[in-house]
Amino acid sequence: MAGRTVVGMDSNGQFVEWAVVGSDIGPLMLAATGEGLVSVVFHADDAVRDRALARLCGQLGAEPVESAAGRLAEPIRVLEAYFTGALREFRLSLDWSLTAGFNREVLRELASGVPYGTVVGYGELARRVGQPGAAQAVGAAMGANPLPLVVPCHRVVESDGGIGGFGGGLETKRRLLALEGVLPQPLF
Structure with missing residues (x-):
């Protein structure tokens, strides 16, 4: 599940990290804040990814910049384990700010x-x-x-x-x- 990672800052001055990773169901776009995983987007080809990033940037007030930050390392590891059948329960920090x-x-x-x-x-x-x-x-x-x-x-x-x-x-x-x-x- 390798992919490109980008990072931006949200409206509170906290970094938001994005990555597009491969999976058994196609490319997934993941995004995380300091609180935890905030977004997962299916079928994240270039067009879907760009629309999702624009929407996410508007919601979180962040502009992406390329980086190698590591907030998504654990979610990526967990998803790899899920797709291999080695994991049955997601235990990740989640940022619920995009829903209420x-x-x-x-x-x-x-x-x-x-x-x-x-x-x-x-x-x-x-x-x-x-x-x-x-x-x-x-x-x-x-x-x-x-x-x-x-x-x-x-x-x-x-x-x-x-x-x-x-x-x-x-x-x-x-x-x-x-x-x-x-x-x-x-x-x-």
Whole structure:
């Protein structure tokens, strides 16, 4: 999972580090602040990466500059272990500053309450945060998740057995669920 790393300073004068790394599901863009991992972006080819960096720079008030800073060393190591099947629980410092309110509550419940190799329905996740009628809002929270993969929105499925949506694409969701043993590995 080698990649290019860039660093900028956020609006509080803290450094923000970005890296694009290869993975079993394509290039991932990772970003970290002094608080921890703040963003994961799927399919981070040049165009996706540039849009994500522009959005992230606007949200955090940072302009990227090239650097070899090491805030992302641990997240990169953890993701490598996940993709080899050697790791089943993400234990990383996370910066939750890109989410708030209901979305943050749902995402924190997802991160702590839906372990590797399991799935949860949108409605069940809504019930867990005390909003039993908010299944659609849970879906919106999944779509706005700034930390997909690490905050495992791929583990949220429809109550009727459907796979549901996924910001990284349904094929990526299928591959992640297969990696975790929830779905069979694709034949091709």
